[in-house]
Amino acid sequence: xxxxxxxxxxxxxxxxxxxxxxxxxxxxxxxxxxxxxxxxxxxxxxxxxxxxxxxxxxxxxxxxxxxxxxxxxxxxxxxxxxxxxxxxxxxxxxxxxxxxxxxxxxxxxxxxx
Amino acid sequence: xxxxxxxxxxxxxxxxxxxxxxxxxxxxxxxxxxxxxxxxxxxxxxxxxxxxxxxxxxxxxxxxxxxxxxxxxxxxxxxxxxxxxxxxxxxxxxxxxxxxxxxxxxxxxxxxx
Numbered sequence: 582x583x584x585x586x587x588x589x590x591x592x593x594x595x596x597x598x599x600x601x602x603x604x605x606x607x608x609x610x611x612x613x614x615x616x617x618x619x620x621x622x623x624x625x626x627x628x629x630x631x632x633x634x635x636x637x638x639x640x641x642x643x644x645x646x647x648x649x650x651x652x653x654x655x656x657x658x659x660x661x662x663x664x665x666x667x668x669x670x671x672x673x674x675x676x677x678x679x680x681x682x683x684x685x686x687x688x689x690x691x692x693x694x
Numbered sequence: 695x696x697x698x699x700x701x702x703x704x705x706x707x708x709x710x711x712x713x714x715x716x717x718x719x720x721x722x723x724x725x726x727x728x729x730x731x732x733x734x735x736x737x738x739x740x741x742x743x744x745x746x747x748x749x750x751x752x753x754x755x756x757x758x759x760x761x762x763x764x765x766x767x768x769x770x771x772x773x774x775x776x777x778x779x780x781x782x783x784x785x786x787x788x789x790x791x792x793x794x795x796x797x798x799x800x801x802x803x804x805x806x807x
Contacts, residue, residue: 623799624797631793637793677793681725685736685737686736687734687735687736
């Protein structure tokens with residue numbers, strides 16, 4: 582099973598709303614990631630969790646708040662977003678160590694109105 | 695920071711033709727990955743390369759890890775319409791807890807039936 586599951590698939594939210602994106606994997610991977618992707622651009626790294634601890638924050642605005650409740654779950658809490666935050670948000674996971682290839686979920690298409 | 699140059703940016707080919715795309719880096723990588731992304735979906739891992747000079751196949755796809763560790767190419771033989779999508783290369787230099795992938799800008803492949 583090489584599946585990373587993201588919910589919801591689509592999300593429309595107002596600039597004053599609070600919402601959360603969810604990600605789940607059961608591959609035993611101990612590194613999990615959030616990426617942001619604009620149309621026809623490569624994914625941009627936002628956060629990395631390693632062994633449930635935040636190891637990389639790519640200077641992401643505080644209106645994005647990640648959470649890793651356990652080794653299988655990753656959340657991204659959203660608050661007071663701007664229209665320019667509209668994008669495809671991708672979750673990924675990988676083993677640590679010598680096999681770093683990341684497996685991506687289908688993504689959440691977020692629209693901020 | 696590390697940068698990847700991926701070329702070509704786009705390709706428009708006839709069904710049955712072979713395709714070649716490549717990535718070059720300003721610095722060395724320990725791992726090269728090739729992903730395919732279709733509209734509205736997350737990137738799907740096609741091939742992972744771990745050793746300089748390594749040549750790996752996955753069906754009609756063949757990829758190589760350059761001996762300088764600064765480049766990689768992906769070939770697709772006998773293209774079919776379902777090969778349509780954006781192909782991304784990604785490199786990783788594994789050091790300590792560094793799980794960051796550097797992505798190329800992508801090659802948009804269109805296959806004319």
